Amino acid sequence: MVNFNRLFSQLFKQKSKTTYFIFMIQLATVLVISFFFIFKSTFKSLIGFLMAVIALIIGTSFIAEFIYLIITSWQNEKINRSQTWRLAPMSAGKIYLDNTLSSFVAYMYLFVLQVISCLLLVGLSYSISGQFRHAINTGFGHLTKDDIWINMAWSSINWTLVLESFVFFILLSLAFYITVSFFNFSTRSIIDFLSGMSSRFVVGLVRLILIGLICWLIIEILQVLPEDTMFSSQIGNGNDVWYMARLLIEFLIFDVVFGSINVGLVDKFVEAKQNN
Amino acid sequence: MEDLLAVKDLTYKKNQKVILDDVNLNLQPGKIVALLGENGAGKTTLMRVISGMAKNYRGSVSIDGSKKEADRKAKLAFTDGLTGFSDSTKIKAVVQFYRNIFQDFDENSFERLRQFMKLDPEMKLSQLSRGMKEKLIIALTFARKADLYLLDEPFGGIDAMARKKIINSIILWKNEKATILISDHFVNEIATLLDEVVVLKDKTVFAHKSADEIRAHHKSIEEYYEGLYEDEEDE
Numbered sequence: 111m112v113n114f115n116r117l118f119s120q121l122f123k124q125k126s127k128t129t130y131f132i133f134m135i136q137l138a139t140v141l142v143i144s145f146f147f148i149f150k151s152t153f154k155s156l157i158g159f160l161m162a163v164i165a166l167i168i169g170t171s172f173i174a175e176f177i178y179l180i181i182t183s184w185q186n187e188k189i190n191r192s193q194t195w196r197l198a199p200m201s202a203g204k205i206y207l208d209n210t211l212s213s214f215v216a217y218m219y220l221f222v223l224q225v226i227s228c229l230l231l232v233g234l235s236y237s238i239s240g241q242f243r244h245a246i247n248t249g250f251g252h253l254t255k256d257d258i259w260i261n262m263a264w265s266s267i268n269w270t271l272v273l274e275s276f277v278f279f280i281l282l283s284l285a286f287y288i289t290v291s292f293f294n295f296s297t298r299s300i301i302d303f304l305s306g307m308s309s310r311f312v313v314g315l316v317r318l319i320l321i322g323l324i325c326w327l328i329i330e331i332l333q334v335l336p337e338d339t340m341f342s343s344q345i346g347n348g349n350d351v352w353y354m355a356r357l358l359i360e361f362l363i364f365d366v367v368f369g370s371i372n373v374g375l376v377d378k379f380v381e382a383k384q385n386n
Numbered sequence: 387m388e389d390l391l392a393v394k395d396l397t398y399k400k401n402q403k404v405i406l407d408d409v410n411l412n413l414q415p416g417k418i419v420a421l422l423g424e425n426g427a428g429k430t431t432l433m434r435v436i437s438g439m440a441k442n443y444r445g446s447v448s449i450d451g452s453k454k455e456a457d458r459k460a461k462l463a464f465t466d467g468l469t470g471f472s473d474s475t476k477i478k479a480v481v482q483f484y485r486n487i488f489q490d491f492d493e494n495s496f497e498r499l500r501q502f503m504k505l506d507p508e509m510k511l512s513q514l515s516r517g518m519k520e521k522l523i524i525a526l527t528f529a530r531k532a533d534l535y536l537l538d539e540p541f542g543g544i545d546a547m548a549r550k551k552i553i554n555s556i557i558l559w560k561n562e563k564a565t566i567l568i569s570d571h572f573v574n575e576i577a578t579l580l581d582e583v584v585v586l587k588d589k590t591v592f593a594h595k596s597a598d599e600i601r602a603h604h605k606s607i608e609e610y611y612e613g614l615y616e617d618e619e620d621e
Contacts, residue, residue: 113460116486116487116489117486117487120483120487189470192469192470193439193466194466194468194469194471195470197437197439197459199457199460199487199488200459201456202438202455204456302401303401303402304401304402305401305402305403306400306402308401378442379441379442380441381434381439381440381441381442382434382439382440383469384430
């Protein structure tokens, strides 16, 4: 466990650099767009600029997170086969778990940075703009004066569904990392068994066949699942807590099964890249 | 005395090609052992199998009785090419990585070795010549208090003078009970250090002799080693 934590902190340090990098790019992009938006708009004020920044941070967060997933997937696979990292005194399977987990935690960190930056901007807007302060105070004052409004506001939120959606977000991100590693590990294991004379064409063909196989497997899983799951017919019926719970179980099973296969593959077959 | 390293009936295949076939090797603690063989004889592969970097082999490998990959890795220090770091990584960041990952990494030892190798901790990996990088790798490897050191052609890019100094000092950097397995083409230069010689030939351990025994029957270890290939050259 000591080694696991030590490696985790080292990996997280590396992954958080990507988090900061993407967050800075996102922030810079948002600032530039907001500037042009205010410049062209008739509503030229600091509060308008800040509101535009907040809206754009929220709007671009999905793109930033998707880019993060792509970059860290590539980083993960590089580390999974790096002799430098694989020499850490742990089994290859544990190094893989540490690697995936650190990417995921740094991913959550990006999410937290986005939330904090929005909250700070709201705080800044509140402190500098009387108009904004008035709007907030009026809104909250209204709520606190009448308990019915508070009750209505709270009861309109389905907290179970909010929690389930958060867990779904976690399991989906993990599923992405796990699928990329499964493709990489299975391809690597098969290529190592092929004759050394195999051409690039054969290696490419193996990769293509594996992509096809993974797609076929996912389709088969979807067909085996009962009709009333989100995978098949009820996409968009997000209010159903039970159906969301079922979806979570399906993703959990996917993550556990394919995660375990990956641990087995990296422990038994996937070699560190020779780098001397 | 119990063996520090025990390789038993090891066979390793990759891409349908047998690279190591029925290798048996036992090394005792406190020895400095040369691993000799032609290019492609399987020296690096054997070290990679011992260190858990190469997979899917038959047979068993144990270090101080431990067969598990994690335990083996904790007991050995393997010269690594440092390719897991980007070129912009500074030496001091690499040291921090080693300190965090390896519990047996001794920063004071590294500092002494760094000064010996004349390396600036502020230098980036991209600024290091091949020789300087090899010096850094040697310093990082010996800063660990390992039971088994695996040195895979560690001196290739180091100039003759520095190489001589490093080779003469190696014995001072290791614990008395630690064993060094070193593969190198400069047989003559490391010859004075050696306790044993292992020759890999025809995919297996062709010979495993004590250095004293070789010296008693041949002019030098290099002559003995070259003699193993004379018949092939004649053909």
